[in-house]
Amino acid sequence: MITFEQVSVQYTDAAAPALSGVDLTVPEGELCLLVGPSGSGKSTLLGTVSGLVPHFTGGTLHGRVTVGGRDTREHRPRELADLVGTVGQDPLAHFVTDTVEDELAYGMESLGLPADVMRRRVEETLDLLGLAELRDRSLTSLSGGQQQRVAIGSVLTVHPRVLVLDEPTSALDPGAAEEVLAVLQRLVHDLGTTVLMAEHRLERVVQYADQVLLLAPGAAPVLGEPAEVMAHSPVHPPVVGLGRLAGWRPLPLSVRDARRKAASLREKLDGHRPAAAPALAGDPIAVAERLAVRRGPVHALRGVDLALRPGEITALMGRNGAGKSTLLGSLVGLHAPASGNIRVNGRTPHRTRPAELIREVGLVPQDPRDLLYGESVVAECAAADADAGATPGTCRALVERLLPGIADTAHPRDLSEGQRLTLALAVVLTARPPLLLLDEPTRGLDYAAKARLVEILRGLAGEGHAVLLATHDVELAAELAHRTVILAEGEIVADGPTADVVVSSPAFAPQVAKVLAPGPWLTVHQVAEALAS
Numbered sequence: 094m095i096t097f098e099q100v101s102v103q104y105t106d107a108a109a110p111a112l113s114g115v116d117l118t119v120p121e122g123e124l125c126l127l128v129g130p131s132g133s134g135k136s137t138l139l140g141t142v143s144g145l146v147p148h149f150t151g152g153t154l155h156g157r158v159t160v161g162g163r164d165t166r167e168h169r170p171r172e173l174a175d176l177v178g179t180v181g182q183d184p185l186a187h188f189v190t191d192t193v194e195d196e197l198a199y200g201m202e203s204l205g206l207p208a209d210v211m212r213r214r215v216e217e218t219l220d221l222l223g224l225a226e227l228r229d230r231s232l233t234s235l236s237g238g239q240q241q242r243v244a245i246g247s248v249l250t251v252h253p254r255v256l257v258l259d260e261p262t263s264a265l266d267p268g269a270a271e272e273v274l275a276v277l278q279r280l281v282h283d284l285g286t287t288v289l290m291a292e293h294r295l296e297r298v299v300q301y302a303d304q305v306l307l308l309a310p311g312a313a314p315v316l317g318e319p320a321e322v323m324a325h326s327p328v329h330p331p332v333v334g335l336g337r338l339a340g341w342r343p344l345p346l347s348v349r350d351a352r353r354k355a356a357s358l359r360e361k362l363d364g365h366r367p368a369a370a371p372a373l374a375g376d377p378i379a380v381a382e383r384l385a386v387r388r389g390p391v392h393a394l395r396g397v398d399l400a401l402r403p404g405e406i407t408a409l410m411g412r413n414g415a416g417k418s419t420l421l422g423s424l425v426g427l428h429a430p431a432s433g434n435i436r437v438n439g440r441t442p443h444r445t446r447p448a449e450l451i452r453e454v455g456l457v458p459q460d461p462r463d464l465l466y467g468e469s470v471v472a473e474c475a476a477a478d479a480d481a482g483a484t485p486g487t488c489r490a491l492v493e494r495l496l497p498g499i500a501d502t503a504h505p506r507d508l509s510e511g512q513r514l515t516l517a518l519a520v521v522l523t524a525r526p527p528l529l530l531l532d533e534p535t536r537g538l539d540y541a542a543k544a545r546l547v548e549i550l551r552g553l554a555g556e557g558h559a560v561l562l563a564t565h566d567v568e569l570a571a572e573l574a575h576r577t578v579i580l581a582e583g584e585i586v587a588d589g590p591t592a593d594v595v596v597s598s599p600a601f602a603p604q605v606a607k608v609l610a611p612g613p614w615l616t617v618h619q620v621a622e623a624l625a626s
């Protein structure tokens with residue numbers, strides 16, 4: 094269905110090709126998962142299929158990509174729209190209408206589908222993706238995950254034969270991600286749709302894949318059976334890590350497969366316990382009391398009581414639209430309380446001058462572009478050093494530590510998603526604010542970059558910074574957070590040590606906890622340590 098013949102892509106001014114030596118075929122009716130480290134060319138490869146590369150991105154495409162027999166270099170994306178549905182990493186940038194319902198209908202309108210068909214498919218899709226209540230809402234008023242659902246829905250309504258998805262679940266809560274993947278699998282199995290999907294969170298997707306395409310810098314692309322590719326892949330989900338550690342063959346790709354093999358590992362771990370988190374003392378740096386916040390007509394937060402202490406890393410989880418971003422925004426003064434109180438180091442954020450507040454609290458927003466204004470990576474870093482009064486070079490060194498190899502002269506706009514997030518993280522970390530807020534900090538990050546982020550955040554917590562991260566990444570929360578807070582419809586419904594909150598939760602438990610339940614294990618790292626002791 095999709096054929097690559099000796100494909101390579103060279104962006105103008107780039108030292109090396111973003112993609113090279115791709116020569117393979119994705120058959121009709123299969124779900125092909127594209128994996129590889131940040132910047133390895135996944136989005137670029139997807140772009141060659143949807144026609145965005147090179148028509149919209151610039152650069153030169155060598156070789157040939159055909160989809161359903163059409164050469165993507167000779168057909169602009171619009172001329173492929175009946176065949177290929179594309180969901181990019183940044184939904185907001187691709188929306189063409191103003192409201193949810195219009196956006197779902199737009200693709201069908203452009204193809205001239207009959208009104209009754211359009212009506213039916215819009216209704217089906219609203220239900221399928223849990224969007225019915227939001228149908229009249231303006232797209233800009235939606236939370237990040239709600240926007241991502243609309244973006245997915247708007248391509249599904251067209252019933253394209255090929256779906257090209259760039260991290261389609263990155264902003265979705267764990268339950269929604271599972272639902273979307275189940276829908277995709279049904280399209281593949283029942284309708285013979287071909288799906289090509291890039292995703293970093295392999296724990297969410299690898300068990301649905303028929304084939305895995307691995308891109309790694311400096312090596313030829315590899316296409317193969319998921320279990321075969323995972324046995325050697327530098328990126329792999331925790332169940333595979335656990336399987337490699339325990340020597341399980343064939344390697345399990347799902348929690349279910351791993352549970353079947355886990356009996357002897359459970360026995361070995363009997364009597365061991367993971368190391369306990371250190372007890373924290375000290376006055377809270379931020380406090381919310383009976384905090385209520387409204388966003389338009391929506392009660393986004395209600396009766397929130399929360400205290401954040403120095404040295405503590407807290408994960409904030411909950412369904413899409415639960416109010417996570419609103420809580421982070423309230424801590425940096427973006428939203429005034431409707432009632433109740435919020436204070437950061439004794440100040441009321443929305444009444445504090447930004448120049449003063451920046452010394453107390455820093456936010457890495459869900460869309461890192463909101464933070465980046467520079468013309469190049471070095472310019473951005475120099476500005477961050479100056480704003481924070483940091484030694485020149487501080488920010489640039491942080492970027493290099495998080496994700497090595499980003500070019501000084503690159504424009505932030507041209508960075509890959511993971512590279513851009515890294516830059517935004519470094520800009521905020523440069524100021525070393527006592528309270529650090531991160532909204533979905535691992536979107537687009539590969540496991541290695543995530544591990545380096547974990548190390549840096551642990552270091553900061555060790556020095557007494559308080560960290561609050563809103564995330565859907567249950568593996569990250571398990572690895573990093575001392576404490577987990579769960580929001581539902583604007584209210585806190587759970588708050589406690591991460592292990593206590595997540596182990597028995599079907600939605601928020603990490604893979605290792607699911608495999609080894611009822612044991613207290615959350616990560617492969619903990620298991621490896623226990624086995625070595």
Ligand SMILES: Nc1ncnc2c1ncn2[C@@H]1O[C@H](COP(=O)(O)OP(=O)(O)OP(=O)(O)O)[C@@H](O)[C@H]1O
Pocket residue numbers: 104105107111129130131132133134135136137138150151503507508509510511512537538539
């Ligand atoms: N329009 C562009 N102009 C110049 N360079 C680009 C452009 N788009 C991407 N690049 C560069 O090409 C390389 C591959 O980027 P790409 O976005 O394909 O990676 P990726 O594997 O999708 O990364 P991520 O997982 O972080 O999304 C990166 O080094 C990136 O900086």
Ligand SMILES: Nc1ncnc2c1ncn2[C@@H]1O[C@H](COP(=O)(O)OP(=O)(O)OP(=O)(O)O)[C@@H](O)[C@H]1O
Pocket residue numbers: 233234235236237238239264266388389390391393411412413414415416417418419420
């Ligand atoms: N301007 C607005 N008008 C109406 N409702 C809004 C507006 N802005 C946000 N909301 C709503 O407020 C609620 C909370 O949004 P918020 O962005 O805090 O959720 P979230 O938990 O961060 O979600 P996600 O996980 O999807 O990022 C959502 O239901 C959202 O649709």
